[in-house]
Amino acid sequence: MVPGSPRRGGARNLGWLRRRLPSRAIDAAAYLQAFVLSGVVTVLALRAYLQATGYPQLGGGGLHIAHVLWGGLLLAVGLGVALVFLGGGARTAGAIIGGIGFGLFIDEVGKFVTARTDYFYAPAAGIIYGAFALLVLLTQAVRGRMRLTPDERIANALDMMLGGVPGGLTDRRRIAVLRLVQGAGPTVEAAMVQLLDAVPRREPPPVRFWRRAADRARRLAAWVAARRWLVWPVVVYLVVGPVVTVVSVALAGVTGELDQRREWGAVLGSSVAALITAVLSVRAALRLRGDRLDAFRLFKLALLVDLLFGQIFNFTVNQFGAVFALLFDLFLLGVVTAEHRRLRREATLYRR
Structure with missing residues (x-):
């Protein structure tokens, strides 16, 4: 590449900008x-x-x-x-x-x-x-996108270590500090070991009740999402549900019921999002026999369209009663994402 080309100049400018910005926190x-x-x-x-x-x-x-x-x-x-x-x-x-x-x-x-x-x-x-x-x-x-530079990794390691000076650092935090500076060079690694020796040790705190509850909920969600028998009912709902929504709104428009709605603009917005979701879901269903990985990618995209756009209008129409629909959509997204990841792992192993 020519030394003065725009591409190299852009990379040089990006590096200059990164050096001028404060270090990003790893957490x-x-x-x-x-x-x-x-x-x-x-x-x-x-x-x-x-x-x-x-x-x-x-x-x-x-x-x-x-x-x-x-x-x-x-x-x-x-x-x-x-x-x-x-x-x-x-x-x-x-x-x-x-x-x-x-x-x-x-x-x-x-x-x-x-x-x-x-x-x-x-x-x-x-x-x-x-x-x-x-x-x-x-x-x-x-x-x-949190890909820290070597300098940022050292800065975060120092920040974690300094935060433990008053009350001490647990063994887990010490390992995290050393992992951050790994590869930074023998001088930096040796200096960090010496600094850690000066920080008092602390026993890990007892597991809080809310953390235990969150872990149980996470394990339950993972177990439910991993059930293969759930996949097909979810697929059927993703195809039928948006189509029923679009048809019902179209009928309401024909009968004049839509004109009586207070927030008919939001109803139309929700219908447009449902139509896009329906098109993506039907297309995904048609690809199930040929390419299941791509099919579940489309199912996931359909749910994201509903979550990021459709639910905004849904909350406008139904107010905070839409929370239950949101939770159900998140459940569907969990099942579809789990199946998509499983298929992607299988495809990766097959290519190897």
Whole structure:
């Protein structure tokens, strides 16, 4: 390649940009995930509480202290925790507190996108879902593209080690530190071993009850997703379900029932997403005999279209009652993803 070619210049500029940016945290995806999960739980718990208690208001005498204010306060507290304290524990705590604050903030989005400050604005649920869907996409992008440079690996190793100075490091964290600097050179590795010797040792903490519950849920989900007999009912539903949705909306349009819907635009948007999902699912079903790997790739794509686009309109139409449909879609995605991975492993072994 010619030394002055644009391609080499672009790579040189990218390297310069990477050197100018701060080092990335190896646990960035975990912090973002904690932020998103705490925000989602906050919105769902808050909506359930307000509906159960008749939507009480805090304040009096013409004042109303909206929970968006508490959300802003908790966002500031979460940021402050991450700024003031060192270590991954502080960042995790900051992410959780900030996520709760973001949930309180985004829950009142209906007041800020309507002239009449309508908390019950129907598309607000879709906006809230869309915001969290974008955050989930960001989390997955960070998780999939986290390829640290050698300097970033050393920086993360030092950060992990310094975070353990006050209370000590467990053997598991020590191994993680040494693994990060592996291949950085004998000088760096020897220096890190010496620094680790100066950090006190700590016994691993007892397993928390919520972690045990999460592990059980994860094992149960993996067991269910691995059941081969579940695959075909899921395939049938993925083909029939979107087609039934499209046909029912078309009939509602012919009979005039669609015009009476309050959010008929969202219904049409949901129908378009269902139509795309139906086309992908039918195409996937037709490819089952010839290329099952590609067929399940298309099934997975159909579910992602519904999750990332269709559910936004579904939340607008059905409000937070759409949570159950979302959970069902996530279950279907788990089954399809498990089958797709199994087929991909088989294809890889066959090529070998």
